[in-house]
Amino acid sequence: MLTISKTPLRVSLFGGGTDYPEYFQEFPGAVLGTAIDKFIYIVTLPMAGVAETKYRVTYRNVETVDNVSDIKHNVIRAVLQDKQYDGPLNIAIISDLPGGSGLGSSSSFTVGFVKLISHLQGRSITKLDLMREAIRVETELLHENCGIQDQAHASFGGLNHYRFHGNDFSLQPLRMTTDCRDAVNASMCLIYTGMQRSASQTLETQISNTRERKIVKELGHLFELCEEGVRILEGTNSQRALTDVGKLLSEGWMTKRSLSPAVSSTHIDDIYDTAMSLGAYGGKLCGAGGGGFMLFLAPDHVQAKLRERFGEKNFVKISTEDNGASIVHGFA
Numbered sequence: 001m002l003t004i005s006k007t008p009l010r011v012s013l014f015g016g017g018t019d020y021p022e023y024f025q026e027f028p029g030a031v032l033g034t035a036i037d038k039f040i041y042i043v044t045l046p047m048a049g050v051a052e053t054k055y056r057v058t059y060r061n062v063e064t065v066d067n068v069s070d071i072k073h074n075v076i077r078a079v080l081q082d083k084q085y086d087g088p089l090n091i092a093i094i095s096d097l098p099g100g101s102g103l104g105s106s107s108s109f110t111v112g113f114v115k116l117i118s119h120l121q122g123r124s125i126t127k128l129d130l131m132r133e134a135i136r137v138e139t140e141l142l143h144e145n146c147g148i149q150d151q152a153h154a155s156f157g158g159l160n161h162y163r164f165h166g167n168d169f170s171l172q173p174l175r176m177t178t179d180c181r182d183a184v185n186a187s188m189c190l191i192y193t194g195m196q197r198s199a200s201q202t203l204e205t206q207i208s209n210t211r212e213r214k215i216v217k218e219l220g221h222l223f224e225l226c227e228e229g230v231r232i233l234e235g236t237n238s239q240r241a242l243t244d245v246g247k248l249l250s251e252g253w254m255t256k257r258s259l260s261p262a263v264s265s266t267h268i269d270d271i272y273d274t275a276m277s278l279g280a281y282g283g284k285l286c287g288a289g290g291g292g293f294m295l296f297l298a299p300d301h302v303q304a305k306l307r308e309r310f311g312e313k314n315f316v317k318i319s320t321e322d323n324g325a326s327i328v329h330g331f332a
Contacts, residue, residue, distance in 0.1 A: 001045070001046065001059055001102070002043065002044070002045050002329075003044050003045075003116065003119065003120065003228070003329075004041055004042065004044075004327070004328040004329060005041070005042045005098055005112040005113070005115050005116040005325060005326070005327055005328070006039050006040075006041055006112070006319045006325070006326050006327075006328045007039060007040050007041075007042075007108045007109070007111050007112030007115070007154050007324070007325040007326075008034055008036060008037070008039055008108065008151075008153070008154060008157055008323070009035070009038045009040065009096070009097060009103040009104055009105055009108055010031035010033055010034065010035050010036060010103060010108070010150060010153035010154065010326065011033055011034060011036055011037065011067070011103065011188070011190075011286055011295050011318070012029070012031060012104075012153075012286065012287075013034070013226075013229055013245070013246075013249065013252075013295075014030075014032045014033075014222065014225045014226035014228075014229045014248065014249075014252055015029065015030045015031035015033075015149075015162075015222055015223060015225070015226035016031060016033075016147070016149065016213075016222065016256065016287075017147075017206065017210075017218075017219050017222055017256065018030060018031065018164075018219050018222055018223050018226075019147035019148050019149040019162070019164060020029050020146075020147045020148075020203075020207060020210060021148075022080045022210040022211050023210050024164040024165055024166070025054050025141065025166055025169060027165070027216065027219070027220070027223075028163065028164075029163070029164045029165065029166070029223060030053070030161065030162065030163045030164070030223050030224065030226040030227065031043045031149040031152075031161075031162045031226060032161050032162075032163075032174075032226045032229045032230055032233075033149060033153055033159075033160070033162075034153070034158065034159035034321070035153045035154065035156075035157040035158060035159075035321040035322075035323075035324065036103070036188075036319065036320065036321050037318060037319045037320070037321045038096040038097050038103070038316070038318060039095070039108075039113055040093070040094070040095045040096075040105060040108045040109050041093070041094050041095070041111055041112075041328075042091065042092075042093055042094075042109070042112050042116050042290065043091070043092045043093075043094065044090065044091050044092075044116060044120070045089075045090045046087065046088055046089065046090070046091055047088035049087060049177050051088070051090075052065050052072045053065055053066050054067070054088045054089075055068070055071060055088065055089055055090075055091070056089075056090045056091065057071060057073055057076060057091045057092075058090075058091065058092040058093065058254055059073065059092075059093040059251055063220075066142075067086075068080045068081055068086065068317075069081070069311065072103055072262075074142055074212075074225070075092035075106075075109060075113055075137065075138075075142070076091065076113060078137055078141040078142055079110075079113050079114060079117055079137060080117070082137065082141060083117050083118075083121065085117055085121065085307040087120070092107070092143065096278055097293075097316065098196060099193070099196070099314060100196035100291070100292065101196055101286070101287070101291070101292035101293050102285065102286030102287025102288065102289075102291070102292030102293050103157045103286055103287065103293060104149075104150035104153060104154065104287070106138070106144075106146075106150070107134060107146065107150030107151045107154055108140065108150065108153075108154040108325075110134040110137050110151070111130060111131070111134040111151055111154035111155050111324075112132045112154070112325050114137065114315075115327065116327070117324045118130075119327050121235055123164050125158050126220075126322055127155045127258075128155075130155045130324075130325065131148075131151045131152050131154075131155040131156070133146050133247065134151040134154070134155065135151050136138075138151070145203040145204060145207055145228040145269065146193075146203075148164065148169075149162060151188045152171070153324075154324060154325055155312060155325055155326075156171060156324045156326045157321055157322050157323040157324035158173055158320070158321075158322050158323075158324075159173070159174050159176070159181075159184075159233075159308075159320050160172065160173050160174065160189065160232050161173075161174060161226070169231045171252070174230065174233055174234060175234050176233055176234060177236060178239065179238040180233060180235070180236075180238040180241050180249045181242065181266075181278050181320065182238075183238040183242055183321055184241070184242070184245075184297075184320065185319040186300070187242050187297040187298055187299065188295065188296075188317075188318050188319065189296055189298060189303050189306065189315060189317050189318065190286070190293040190295055190296075190315070190317075190318055191271055191275065191289075191293065191294045191296065191306060191310050191314055191315060192292075192293055192314040192315075192316070193267065193268055193285075193291050193292060193293065193294060194267075194314070195267070195290070195291030195292065196263070196291055196292065203216050203260075203261055203288045205260040205261070206260040206262075206263075206288070206289075207260045207304040209213060209259065212231040212272065215258070215259050218255050218259055219259075222252055222255055222256065224287075225248050225251060225255075228248060229245060229248055229268060231246045232245055232248070233245060242281050242297055242299075243281050245281070245282065245297060246281025246282025246283075246297045247281070247282055248282065249281075249282035249283055249284050249295070249297065250276070250283060250284070252284060253262045253272070253282075253283065253284035253285065254290070256267065256284065256285070259289075259303075260289065262289055262290050263285070263289030264285065264289060265290070268291075268294070271294055271310070272284075272285075272294065273308060275294070275296050275298070275306060278302055278306060278309065279298065279299070279301075279302040279305070280296040280297065280298040280302055280306070281296075281297040281298060281299075282296070282297055283295055283296035283297065293316070303315075309332070310324075
């Protein structure tokens with residue numbers, strides 16, 4: 001039986017940095033962002049009885065081992081051990097976009113794999129518990145530096161406003177008109193910086209600064225921008241929403257650059273400046289910083305200029321995605 005999980009990547013519009021426990025355990029945090037129509041697929045098939053090894057894992061490397069403890073892929077090893085799943089498996093990972101690019105791919109993979117193993121064990125899991133399980137895997141089992149918005153986007157899907165404070169968590173889908181949603185979808189695009197990075201490593205300085213309360217003012221400003229972004233996108237003037245949200249994106253990017261010296265670089269700044277000079281409404285770097293994709297809101301004619309300026313391979317058109325992680329199909 002072939003089984004496939006399909007999990008969306010995400011872009012965060014506002015509030016990134018306030019979703020870390022080091023911040024929201026003391027101060028209210030909020031994130032406004034969306035799952036996007038780019039996905040990570042995890043394909044599994046039971047290993048044949050005549051296979052030489054019990055497990056085969058295919059990603060950028062190929063692993064063939066007999067024991068779960070020998071699997072080098074951290075998430076796969078941790079989840080299989082945690083769920084005590086010992087059936088022979090052939091696992092292949094396919095992604096629409098490269099990992100380490102600021103689109104929450106690590107957490108999307110974790111969410112997708114937890115969803116997949118739950119399905120193989122005959123267990124139905126709610127979106128809330130799926131998010132919580134993925135957070136536990138990353139923070140408690142793997143000791144990663146990560147917030148909680150990526151797992152939320154991957155589990156729930158959609159364009160949502162998330163709030164966190166202490167142990168409280170809430171989700172509110174944006175009450176958008178069809179015109180506003182369509183305008184946002186038409187305007188969103190990504191530009192690849194050509195650099196990949198580890199979010200956990202990039203975040204070390206930022207988290208240290210958060211613990212030491214060095215960037216409380218800046219994170220508070222990102223929280224305020226998130227609330228303002230919700231107000232604008234729930235309005236009735238779709239064109240005004242794009243220009244106003246674009247300005248907020250750029251304002252948030254200027255603040256985010258101050259959280260850690262590892263967030264930006266001359267190359268990243270040049271991409272941002274070029275896109276803005278070509279007429280983008282606004283933009284920011286996706287994820288923790290240091291590389292990956294930049295998100296821009298831009299009208300069609302400006303997107304054409306961006307595609308020409310940065311090259312077809314570095315330009316990616318995206319839209320919001322309503323569905324979170326799912327099992328696409330299990331068939332013989």
